[in-house]
Amino acid sequence: MENVLRPVIVVGGSVVLTLLVGWAVDRLLRRADGRHHETPLWGLLRRGRVPFQLVLCTAMLRGSYAEAKLLEEHSIGIGRILTLTLIGSTAWLVVRIAAAVVETSYTRYATAHRDPARVRRVRTQVSLIQRVVSAIVGVVAVAAMLLTFPAMRAAGASLLASAGVLGIVAGVAAQSTLSNLFAGLQIAFGDMVRSLTGDAVAGTLEGMAAHSPTVGFDLDMTLIDSRPGIKAVYQELSARTGTFIDADLAASRLGPPLEQEIRHWFPEEQVAEAADLFRGLYPQYAVAATPALPGAREAIDAIHAAGGRAIVVTAKYEPNAKLHLEHLGLDVDALFGSLWAEGKAEALRKHHAQVYVGDHIGDVVGAHTAGALSVAVATGPCDAAELRNAGAEVVLADLTEFPSWLERYVAEGADGGDGAAT
Structure with a gap:
């Protein structure tokens, strides 16, 4: 009986806990979005609920799978699959959160500035940076996956180096745009702090836009x-x-x-x-x-x-x-x-x-x-x-x-x- 109950408790418990935590977080974000119409950030963060739940479930299964004593002869392979899934879903979640913060920043910018030429120019610059950031996150995720295979660690290290070079090139090519992006991130996180604490923190976004x-x-x-x-x-x-x-x-x-x-x-x-x-x-x-x-x-x-x-x-x-x-x-x-x-x-x-x-x-x-x-x-x-x-x-x-x-x-x-x- 223990051989049956143990995997059911470990796997089933991880899934149920994931669903409960995901539901609670989504409910909190929905409530925050309803109370704070001045910023779309909370609603946008809800788009990350699927990768968030995947990260949470995979992490719990990865940490507790040994206790399930299920398919022990394949434990190494299953552990590696869970690790790869965790890396991929984490990268997915990071991209979703970054997109939500950038879009919130753009929304504030678009409200304050109505010059179409300026919006179009900065949108193009920041869209490029967004794609580069997504590419870097993707490359780092793939490199981290390769590092889990002993035979592929050299390739993984090369990919990580490539991601670093790509980041340096993008930074040099768009220094002003990156500064605008960081200004936008600061304002977006300011919205989060203001919503949580009720403090009236003012901020103005200059020259930052991604036309979302x-x-x-x-x-x-x-x-x-x-x-x-x-x-x-x-x-x-x-x-x-x-x-x-x-x-x-x-x-x-x-x-x-x-x-x-x-x-x-x-x-x-x-x-x-x-x-x-x-x-x-x-x-x-x-x-x-x-x-x-x-x-x-x-x-x-x-x-x-x-x-x-x-x-x-x-x-x-x-x-x-x-x-x-x-x-x-x-x-x-x-x-x-x-x-x-x-x-x-x-x-x-x-x-x-x-x-x-x-x-x-x-x-x-x-x-x-x-x-x-x-x-x-x-x-x-x-x-x-x-x-x-x-x-x-x-x-x-x-x-x-x-x-x-x-x-x-x-x-x-x-x-x-x-x-x-x-």
């Missing part, structure tokens, strides 16, 4: 086609209240706050009650019936692939908006509900969003109020001409065009105009 965009999205008719679900809710609301509602018409003019539509069908004194009933019926009738719009997942994935953040800022009741995102598996970094037109600017500013994507002229207003680039998609109640006339800098047919536009936007700098589609 924060992009805001509207929800209804931008990311999701909520018309079928909302129509079903209006039909049920009509049946329960005995009030006539043209559900097709109501579902065709989504965008503004719910109460604005309710006023078309109910007297003013009943609006609040009818809106509450609508929101209460919504989870049962609307969520499962609502699909993601074409390109929605790919748009969010493209932002994350570029090292950016995707946030949702919507007029929809936030708990119901969250149900949609969870049901469809849309992995966004933050969600803000019950905000419309100019009101959306508050959330966009808090997360330093450079771009806001929406389908309604109210979304164009929200983007411009926040000082963000307005990217409109003609998938909602407003056609391309209306959106363009409202002032949208970029008009796309739908989100399937967004990844290619984003690629141009990131490559060409923060102007956005060169990437416009009509």
